[in-house]
Amino acid sequence: MKKYNKILSRVLILGVVCLAFFSLRAHAQDEVFTLNLKNADIHSLISTVSKQSGRNxxxxPRVKAKVTVISAKPLNADELYETFLSVLQVHGFSAVPAGDLIKIVPDVNAKQGPVPIYDPGAPSSDQLVTQVIKIVHVPAAQLVPILRPLVPQQGHLAAYAASNALIITDRASNINRLIKIIESIDxxxxxxxxxxxxxxxxxxxxxxxxxxxQTRGGQPGASPGVVRxxxxxxxxxxxxxxxxxARMRFRGLIVNLDTPVESGGNTRxxxxxxxxxxxxxxxxxxxxQGQAKIGTSSGEEGGTAGTVTRAVTTNAGANNAQAQPAPTPTASIIRSTNTLQSDQPQVDIQADEDTNALIITAPPDEMRSILAVIEQxxxxxxxxxxxxxxxxxxxxxxxxxxVNFAVDGSDSDRPAAYTNLGGATQALAGQIASGGTSGLSQGLSLALGRVGNGGVDFAFLVSAIAADSDNNILSTPTLVTMDxxxxxxxxxxxxxxVTGTQLSSANNNPFQTIERQDIGISLKVKPQxxxxxxxxxxxxxxxxxxxxxxVTGASDITTNKRSIKTTVLVEDGQTLVLGGLIDDQVNDTNEKVxxxxxxxxxxxxxxxxxxxxxxRNLMVFLHPTILRDVETADFYSQGKYDDLRMAQLNHRGDTPIANIPAPLLPELHLYYQGEPVSGEDPTIGTIVPATSNAPAATDPNLSKDLSLNVPAANAQPNGS
Incomplete structure (x- = not known):
């Protein structure tokens, strides 16, 4: 019994304590406060709110500010806390819940903390929260640039494409406003x-x-409907x-436009x-003809009684056909899949070469196909x-x-004995009797002996020569062709x-046949x-x-020839070596008796x-460049033009006749503007260009820069 009374007394005491606690808490909730602060430290406000609301x-440390709060009416604990959150927002701070504690941090760090998830049922406040909004009808990424200006700098806005949702971190009051805007758009x-x-x-x-x-639809009075x-x-x-x-309005226009044309008038x-x-x-x-065959085969497969035929008449010279009384096979070509009937459509295509135009007569369906082919x-x-x-x-x-020698001890005019080393004496032997020396080789030649009517006519011939030659040849042929x-x-x-010689009967006037050949540099190319x-x-x-x-034994002149014939695949702007030759020859000759x-x-x-x-080293390189438009062609043309003009400027010397200037190309801007050339060459008149826009001096997108610094028109080169 005592034990039971003891337990009952403890329960009563615990109930009294709980009742007193809840009574005090209810009293605190019902208690009101009047908050008026002027230039008070924010830490004082935080202490007051913590004491009155019971929050920790x-x-x-970066939270520092002076606050001013003016309250016109008393506030309860919840209203006091909402006012406190508003004061923090004004000064750039946020209250971030973290368990039983509330962190007060700057706004820039608030979104990186444990921000609570937004509760749509909770009243609007200045509490920093995060909300995930599901987008249904439009892509979420398209809403980001629209909503970005409405989110403050310390907030966060991002789109998650996988679930088509928006993630927003901001004040609860601003999130409510964004949700209403999204609902009106989505x-x-x-x-x-x-x-x-x-x-x-x-x-x-x-x-x-x-x-x-539709372009005119932007004018006043136009319908607001937009049709694509x-x-x-x-x-x-x-x-x-x-x-x-809007679609109904345009549908009516399309129906009115889709009307058949009168027969015989479909000529373009x-x-x-x-x-x-x-x-x-x-x-x-x-x-x-292909369309006609397709139409004929389709008609036969369908089991129709009639057949579809097409007659195609081509004329490569319409003007010539009219002048002739009857068409000839060269002026008119008639092709048809079947016999032409009077009630069947006819396709007639003629070419007027004078105007480079096509005259086409065809039914509407075939006319569309032909025009589509022409456009491509x-x-x-x-x-x-x-x-x-x-x-x-x-x-x-x-x-x-x-050393060569020749001895003539006879009474005749010819040598009796001689050596022929190196081929020099044989050429010289015929000159001994006449006393000439045209047969001497190049270099140093020393002759010992005498020339006379008796005795020794010619003795020793010493010859010595050393020759060196260097050649450096660079040729760059250039041409432009279409694809x-x-x-x-x-x-x-x-x-x-000389290809042949024929002597006359008297052997005094030989008749020679000659064939001419091109000697020089030739380049033939076909690009694709x-x-x-x-x-x-x-x-x-x-x-x-x-x-x-x-060459020994050659009857006429000798030519050197280097040729390459090949097919290569090269990139635009690439330099490719086509082929070459490296030749190294060493010849040593030793002749003796x-x-x-x-x-x-x-x-x-x-x-x-x-x-x-x-x-000898010989190499051939190739550098192709595709010219797809006028600007690219003008750029390279300007480079070559400037190269030639600069060469003329650098090589202009004194002319032998006074007051006659040396030839000089006009400046390129005069060439494009069609202005008369001033005084450089009176034979050059007004130059009318093909285009009116001068090309740019440089183009960084091209593989190389051909531009040159051309002097001004009034600049005088040296020596001119």
Whole structure:
């Protein structure tokens, strides 16, 4: 019994304590405070709020400020805490809950702490919270640039594409405002896509007309509905996208435009910009015949009674056909899949070469196909600038030393005995009797003896020579050609070669046959531009010249020839070596009289020695550049133009006739503006350019810079 009373008394005491605690807490909640501070330290405010609200705070050392709070009415504990949060926001601080504690830190660090998740049911406050908002109808990434200006700098806004959601860290009151804005934007789109298939008109042409109408739609009084449209040329259809009212308005316009044309009036004249009209006639004829075959086979498979036929008439010269009484096979080519009937449609394609135009008569469906083919073929073809570099280095060294003699002890005018070492005496023998020396070789020649009517006419001939020659040849032929077009450049001379000789009956006037050949530098190239700026090139390169030394046994002049014929694949702007030759020759010749030439010292009188060393390096390089537009072509043309003008400026000397200036190219800006050249060359008049825009001096996107610093027009070069 005592034990039971003891337990009961303890329970009563615990109940009284709890009742007293809750009574005090309720009293604290009902207690109101009037908060008025002027330039008070923020730590004093934190202490007051902690004491009145019962919350524990951890204050960052960087939290320092003077605060002023004016309260017009008393505040309870919750209202006091909300006022405290507002004061922190004004001064750039935030209260971040962390368990039983609340951290007061600067705003820049607040979002990196344990920010609580936003509770939509909680009242709005200045508490820093994080909210994840699911986006349904629009991409979340598209909302980020729209909402970014509405989030303060210390806040955070990011899009998570995987779940199409937005993550926002900000004050709870601002998040409520952002949620309302997002709800007004994240709505389903009522736009639909409609496909309208045309029967008579061309989808591309209708799109052009609708585009001009929509451009004018920005004017006052235009409908606010916006319609987007596109053409599907494969099915000849138009795709409309927009609200129903706007689509209905454009649908009515399309129906009115899609009406059949009158029979016999579907003739178009197409002026070509780049392609050749006569060449396109053959291609378009094949296209029309192919369509006719497809239509015929389709009709047969469907089991219809009639057959579809097409007659295609091509004419490469319309003007000539009218002048002739009857068409000839060269003026008119008629091709058809079946016999032409009067009630069947006819396709007629003619080329007017004078205006480079096509005259096409065809049904609407075939007209659309033909025009589509013309549009894809009539394009600007790229050009290729081909620069070949031919470098040749040669070095020749030769030395010779020998003694020859001739003895004439007879009464005749011819030598009785002589040595012929090195081939010198044989050429000289015929000159002994006449006393001439034209047969002497180059170098030092020393003759010992005498020339007279009796006795010895010629004795010893000592010859010595050393020759060195160095050649450095650099040739850079350049030419421009179109894609898949063969081009050739030849720089040299047309040299005659004797191919035959025929003597007359009297043997006094020989008749010679001569054949002329080009000697010099020739470059023949055919480029083909492939996908990825690869260039396939068929190249024939030849360098030939007349040799300064003749070959033994040759009846006419001798030519040196170096040629390359190959097919290569090279990148745009790449320098590729096509081939070359490294030739190194050493020739040593020792001629002597047997036995006599082996005698010490005296044997030198019966010996002839020569040494020759030839070394030659030849390399051929290729550098192609694709010229796709006018600007690139002008850039390289300006570089070559400036190179030539600079060479003229550097080599202008005194002219032999006074008041006659040396030839000089005009400055490039005068060339493009069509101004008359001032005083440099009176034979040059006004130059009218092909284009009105001068090219840029440099282009960093190109593989090399050909620009030069050309002096001004009034600058006078040295020596001029």
């Amino acid at each position: 705070f951890v204050v960052d 709505r389903p789109d009522n736009e639909e896509v409609e496909v309208i298939r045309l029967s008579h008109a061309s989808a591309r042409e209708v799109i052009r007309i609708l585009g001009s109408l 449209f596109a053409a599907d040329e494969r099915t000849n259809s138009i795709l409309l996208s927009g609200d129903s009212a 004249v197409v002026y070509l910009r780049y392609a050749n009209a006569a060449d396109l006639v053959t291609i378009l004829t094949g296209v029309s 073929l009539d394009i600007r073809r790229a050009q290729v600038l081909v620069e070949a570099i031919i470098a040749e280095l040669s070095q020749n060294n030769s030395q010779s030393l020998g 898949n077009q063969e081009a050739e450049i030849v720089v040299g001379q047309n040299v005659p070669f 531009i492939n996908e990825g700026n690869n260039i396939k090139m068929e190249i024939e390169q030849e360098v030939s010249d007349v040799s300064s030394t003749s 047997p036995l006599l030439g082996d005698i010490p010292v005296l044997g030198s009188l019966f010996r002839y020695r020569s040494s020759t060393k030839n070394k």
